[in-house]
Structure formats: C-alpha cells, structure tokens
Amino acid sequence: NVGLMWFRSDLRVVDNTALIASSRHCNSVLAVFVSTPMQWHEHHVAPIKIDLIHRRLVVLRQQLAKLNIPLTVVEVADYEQTPQAILELVRLHNIKHVFCNKQYEWNERQRDSLTAQLLKKHKIEFSAFDDECILAPGKVLTRKEEPFKVFTPFRREWLNIYRMEMPKVMAIPAKLNRSESLDTVFSKSCNQFTYPACDSVRWPVDEEAITQRLRTFCEEKVAVYHQKRDIPAVDGTSCLSPYLSIGALSPRQCMAALLAEFPLCFDEPENGAFCWLNEIIWREFYRHLIMAWPKLSREQPFQNWTRHVVWQQSDSMLKAWQQGMTGYPIVDAAMRQLKETGWMHNRLRMITASFLTKDLLIHWQFGEQWFMSQLIDGDLASNNGGWQWAASTGTDAQPYFRVFNPTIQGERFDPDGSFIRTWVHELKDVPDKYIHQPFLWNQAESLNYPRPIVEHKSARLRAIDVFKQAKSFM
Numbered sequence: 001n002v003g004l005m006w007f008r009s010d011l012r013v014v015d016n017t018a019l020i021a022s023s024r025h026c027n028s029v030l031a032v033f034v035s036t037p038m039q040w041h042e043h044h045v046a047p048i049k050i051d052l053i054h055r056r057l058v059v060l061r062q063q064l065a066k067l068n069i070p071l072t073v074v075e076v077a078d079y080e081q082t083p084q085a086i087l088e089l090v091r092l093h094n095i096k097h098v099f100c101n102k103q104y105e106w107n108e109r110q111r112d113s114l115t116a117q118l119l120k121k122h123k124i125e126f127s128a129f130d131d132e133c134i135l136a137p138g139k140v141l142t143r144k145e146e147p148f149k150v151f152t153p154f155r156r157e158w159l160n161i162y163r164m165e166m167p168k169v170m171a172i173p174a175k176l177n178r179s180e181s182l183d184t185v186f187s188k189s190c191n192q193f194t195y196p197a198c199d200s201v202r203w204p205v206d207e208e209a210i211t212q213r214l215r216t217f218c219e220e221k222v223a224v225y226h227q228k229r230d231i232p233a234v235d236g237t238s239c240l241s242p243y244l245s246i247g248a249l250s251p252r253q254c255m256a257a258l259l260a261e262f263p264l265c266f267d268e269p270e271n272g273a274f275c276w277l278n279e280i281i282w283r284e285f286y287r288h289l290i291m292a293w294p295k296l297s298r299e300q301p302f303q304n305w306t307r308h309v310v311w312q313q314s315d316s317m318l319k320a321w322q323q324g325m326t327g328y329p330i331v332d333a334a335m336r337q338l339k340e341t342g343w344m345h346n347r348l349r350m351i352t353a354s355f356l357t358k359d360l361l362i363h364w365q366f367g368e369q370w371f372m373s374q375l376i377d378g379d380l381a382s383n384n385g386g387w388q389w390a391a392s393t394g395t396d397a398q399p400y401f402r403v404f405n406p407t408i409q410g411e412r413f414d415p416d417g418s419f420i421r422t423w424v425h426e427l428k429d430v431p432d433k434y435i436h437q438p439f440l441w442n443q444a445e446s447l448n449y450p451r452p453i454v455e456h457k458s459a460r461l462r463a464i465d466v467f468k469q470a471k472s473f474m
C-alpha cells in the first residue's frame with residue numbers, strides 16, 4: 001500500500017493536511033516535487049523564488065527522510081506534461097493513491113483535474129485537500145451563500161467562523177515503515193532546476209530559522225505593528241511572505257503564534273495584533289476571490305467597466321519605472337530595492353503600483369508581471385489582488401479618483417529620506433529639505449539623477465478623466 005505525496009506550494013512537514021492523510025492511509029509514502037521550468041517562465045516566476053524553493057526542498061528532503069519518506073524531484077516542461085509524469089511515477093512504484101494540497105489558481109486547477117482524470121482511468125485514487133488558507137475558499141459566504149466581494153464583511157464572517165472552529169496546527173506525521181521498494185529514491189540528490197539562477201541565500205530555509213522569525217515577530221514586534229508597518233526604513237513587518245508563498249510556513253502556524261502572545265486580539269481592533277491578523281485575512285480574501293472568479297487568474301480585471309480604460313503604451317516610461325529612474329525618489333528607491341533584492345515593503349508596493357497605473361497610466365498587467373518576475377514572495381492571488389487594488393480595477397479597490405501623490409507618500413513614510421538614501425545612491429548627499437524633490441535643490445544639476453518623468457498634478461487629472469470616460473461606457 002504505497003502512496004504518493006505530491007508537494008507543490010506546501011513545502012513543509014508540520015501542519016500539512018495532505019501529508020498527514022497520506023501517512024495515515026498508506027504503509028509507505030513516496031514524495032515528489034515536479035519542476036516545470038517552461039510553466040514558471042510563462043508565469044513569470046522570479047528566479048530568486050525558484051532558488052528559495054530549491055533550497056527549501058533540500059531541507060524538506062532531510063525532514064522527510066526522518067519519517068522514512070523519500071523525496072524525488074521530477075522535471076517536465078510544463079503543466080501539460082505533468083499528469084503523464086505523475087502517472088509514470090505511480091506506475092514505477094506501484095502506487096495506489098496520490099495525495100496533494102489544492103492550489104487555487106486557474107492553470108493549477110486545470111493541471112490537477114487532468115491529473116485526476118488520467119489517474120482515474122488507471123484506477124489510481126487522487127485526493128486533494130484544502131490547506132493553503134485557514135478557512136477554505138467556499139467556506140466564508142454571504143447570507144445568500146455567495147462569495148464576498150468586499151473585504152470588511154468578509155473579515156467579519158471569517159472571524160465568526162474562525163472563532164467557532166479555531167483550526168489547530170497539525171503535528172508532524174508519525175514515522176512510517178521503511179519500504180524496500182522506495183530505497184533507491186533515498187540515494188538520489190536534489191539536482192538544480194533548469195531555470196535562471198538568482199541567489200536567495202539571504203532568506204534562511206531551515207525550520208528553526210523560519211519558526212524563530214515568526215516567534216520573535218509575535219513576541220517583540222506585533223504589539224507595535226500598527227505603528228511601524230508603513231515605514232519602509234524600519235523593520236516593522238514580519239517578512240514571512242516568502243515562506244507563506246512556498247508553504248514553508250502555514251497561515252495556521254502564524255495564527256497559533258499570534259494567539260499564543262495575544263489571545264484576546266480579536267476583541268482589540270485598535271492594536272497591532274489585530275492589525276497583523278487583518279493582513280493574514282487579506283491573504284485569505286484574495287485566495288477566495290481567485291477561486292470564485294477564475295477570470296482573475298486569466299488576465300482580466302474584476303470590474304468589467306475598467307476594460308474600457310485607455311491605457312498608455314510607453315516602453316521608455318515602463319523601463320524608467322522598472323529601473324528606478326522616474327525622478328520620484330520614493331518610487332525609484334523601492335524599484336531599485338526590488339530589482340536588487342527581490343523584496344519590496346507593502347507600502348512601497350502600493351506607491352509604485354499607483355505610480356505605474358495612475359501617474360504613467362500603464363496597464364496594471366505590466367506591473368503585475370514585473371513584480372512576479374522579481375519578487376521572492378511572488379504569488380498570483382496576492383499580487384493580482386494588490387495590483388488590481390492599486391489600479392482601481394479590482395473588487396473593493398482603491399477608488400479611481402483617489403490617486404497617491406508620490407512626493408507626499410515619500411514625505412509621510414520616509415520623512416528623513418533614509419530609505420531613499422539607502423537605495424538611490426545619487427541622492428545620498430541631498431539635504432533633507434530636498435530629498436523628496438531633488439530637482440528643486442540648487443545643486444540638482446550635479447546629481448546625475450533624472451527630473452520627474454511626469455508631472456504628478458496633470459497626470460492625476462488625466463488618469464481620473466480616463467477612468468471617468470471608461471465608466472461612462474457602463
């Protein structure tokens with residue numbers, strides 16, 4: 001009775017629903033991760049994220065070996081070839097049952113349904129579990145049993161259900177018997193993927209480091225999260241999103257660590273703990289949305305009327321934004337940090353996304369793609385949600401007439417310009433007074449830093465006008 005545990009975005013042994021089910025149902029279990037470089041390329045997955053996955057798999061392999069579960073890595077081009085690869089593995093090891101945790105993106109769902117069909121033809125069972133969210137998509141519904149489109153009532157209902165069910169963190173499964181038929185797999189190593197390389201070593205992948213980061217954050221930083229979370233120069237957020245995105249950490253683990261420190265956080269909406277919980281619920285909200293509206297995974301806006309927005313096409317403006325050469329210091333600092341490190345602070349994601357879609361009026365999909373291709377925590381649901389929020393094309397998005405002023409955002413969230421100076425070296429000697437508008441400094445000519453590529457005031461009016469016209473098509 002051999003089972004196959006198919007790992008995807010759930011790279012952990014703790015609190016893993018499918019892994020537990022496979023260990024309970026089968027005498028021995030083989031684990032697999034399928035690498036799909038062509039598919040990753042099509043999905044614009046950042047090389048740094050793939051490196052993180054690879055490094056995490058090395059850890060996972062060791063952890064699984066302690067449970068007598070060998071991990072093998074199979075490489076095929078894309079999702080189209082994946083069902084056959086799974087079938088071949090199943091046949092090779094005489095496997096009767098395949099287990100995995102669900103992924104909610106459209107292509108991933110298609111891949112799974114084709115795999116399930118193929119396995120069924122060969123009389124192999126396929127079981128997929130909800131594991132990526134604390135409350136599974138489809139569980140948090142309006143009174144009319146429909147998915148929520150607005151966050152605040154979603155959160156209210158999410159909290160009601162959570163407090164009734166209080167899902168717990170599941171333990172590591174018990175050690176299985178070692179199966180001779182799987183012995184050869186133990187000796188294979190985890191080859192590099194055929195994918196461009198980018199070092200993610202700044203992000204530790206061992207269990208202890210990840211759980212310690214979560215614990216330290218909950219013990220020392222959550223209490224002031226609401227005060228510090230918007231200041232990019234300060235280490236005020238958890239920086240756990242890369243781990244959540246590859247499933248090295250589960251959202252249930254986050255909740256457990258939070259509640260261990262702040263058991264009453266539900267009742268104190270003004271405090272840092274509630275504020276952090278709010279972000280975990282945003283993560284869930286965007287996952288529920290992509291499950292309910294597959295169009296979100298398929299390059300379409302949530303709000304149909306925004307299809308009529310006449311976006312600008314400008315390769316040079318797009319490039320200036322990508323390279324951090326817009327002449328708006330806070331935007332440029334953020335974009336350079338992203339390019340150099342694969343990371344960007346949430347406040348800066350909002351500012352740079354607003355700048356691209358409103359000030360430059362460039363289609364949000366270009367931004368979504370660029371972020372995906374750079375971010376270590378790139379994740380379709382949250383990235384698409386964030387972009388459609390900023391571009392005012394999403395559900396419960398920023399209203400189109402509210403446009404961030406990048407200079408004021410810089411002044412408010414990086415008042416002394418210390419974040420800007422870290423990333424835009426040309427500006428390191430600019431006096432505080434001019435750090436957000438260096439072109440006003442009388443020595444600006446010597447800076448080798450661009451003047452603003454658009455004038456915010458007129459760009460804002462243009463964007464509002466274009467959105468207004470699009471809305472009149474309704």
Ligand code: FAD
Nearest residue numbers: 237238239240241279283346349377378379382383386387
């Ligand atoms: P914390 O502030 O510590 O929050 C804890 C966790 O909650 C995060 O790790 C994350 O999983 C979740 N979370 C926090 N904020 C949000 C949010 N606004 N939406 C959804 N989940 C959230 N997040 C990604 O994980 N991947 C992405 O590709 C991504 N792209 C984004 C693009 C744009 C344009 C915007 C505006 C936001 C995007 N976000 C994305 C959401 C958010 O910026 C990051 O989750 C956050 O910056 C991660 O930092 P942290 O782990 O320190 O978060």
